[in-house]
Amino acid sequence: RKEVEQDPGPFNVPEGATVAFNCTYSNSASQSFFWYRQDCRKEPKLLMSVYSSGNEDGRFTAQLNRASQYISLLIRDSKLSDSATYLCVVNNIDYGGSQGNLIFGKGTKLSVKP
Amino acid sequence: DGGITQSPKYLFRKEGQNVTLSCEQNLNHDAMYWYRQDPGQGLRLIYYSQIVNDFQKGDIAEGYSVSREKKESFPLTVTSAQKNPTAFYLCASSIYAADTQYFGPGTRLTVL
Numbered sequence: 001r002k003e004v005e006q007d008p009g010p011f012n013v014p015e016g017a018t019v020a021f022n023c024t025y026s027n028s029a030s031q032s033f034f035w036y037r038q039d040c041r042k043e044p045k046l047l048m049s050v051y052s053s054g055n056e057d058g059r060f061t062a063q064l065n066r067a068s069q070y071i072s073l074l075i076r077d078s079k080l081s082d083s084a085t086y087l088c089v090v091n092n093i094d095y096g097g098s099q100g101n102l103i104f105g106k107g108t109k110l111s112v113k114p
Numbered sequence: 115d116g117g118i119t120q121s122p123k124y125l126f127r128k129e130g131q132n133v134t135l136s137c138e139q140n141l142n143h144d145a146m147y148w149y150r151q152d153p154g155q156g157l158r159l160i161y162y163s164q165i166v167n168d169f170q171k172g173d174i175a176e177g178y179s180v181s182r183e184k185k186e187s188f189p190l191t192v193t194s195a196q197k198n199p200t201a202f203y204l205c206a207s208s209i210y211a212a213d214t215q216y217f218g219p220g221t222r223l224t225v226l
Contacts, residue, residue: 042159044217087156087157101159102212107156
């Protein structure tokens with residue numbers, strides 16, 4: 001079974017803090033990586049894709065480490081509105097080499113306090 | 115407005131009844147998916163379809179059925195054979211498998 005593992009948290013941080021989440025994946029052949037955000041009782045929404053070179057979108061930075069098979073998400077200057085569950089997502093390449101479907105981690109819960 | 119819609123938002127059914135959840139997308143995506151999410155748990159794949167008139171079982175297909183007669187539509191039937199059907203059901207679509215998935219707002223099914 002191909003797995004995506006995340007620390008469930010919760011991470012409780014004050015406004016303005018910097019917080020980082022890590023996620024490990026077991027399929028070394030995976031090619032697509034994403035971070036999704038899920039608010040309570042809502043659907044997951046794409047936060048950002050993760051590229052080999054890393055990518056940044058405002059206060060959010062994602063990094064990929066293929067050698068160690070982990071993905072990270074860094075949130076700077078946390079806002080109250082960042083409170084949510086963050087899902088790490090990886091595609092599952094099968095032994096035949098087809099792209100496979102996405103595997104969702106169980107998520108890391110972030111709570112930003114005033 | 116392009117997007118993916120699910121209806122109804124909340125659904126209540128008596129035990130032993132089949133129920134069909136609707137999922138429609140106008141994004142012209144080839145692939146569509148159904149997931150189930152239980153409280154405090156991750157998403158589990160029920161069924162997926164990479165193209166019209168074709169679909170495959172996911173990790174927890176028992177007690178569920180789907181059809182993909184049109185590109186835009188991927189309805190999910192929760193049958194009486196599903197032992198614990200109460201859950202949050204999410205439909206998603208993507209341009210192709212392994213690409214970014216976009217989710218509908220979900221249907222909360224409660225079986226009484």
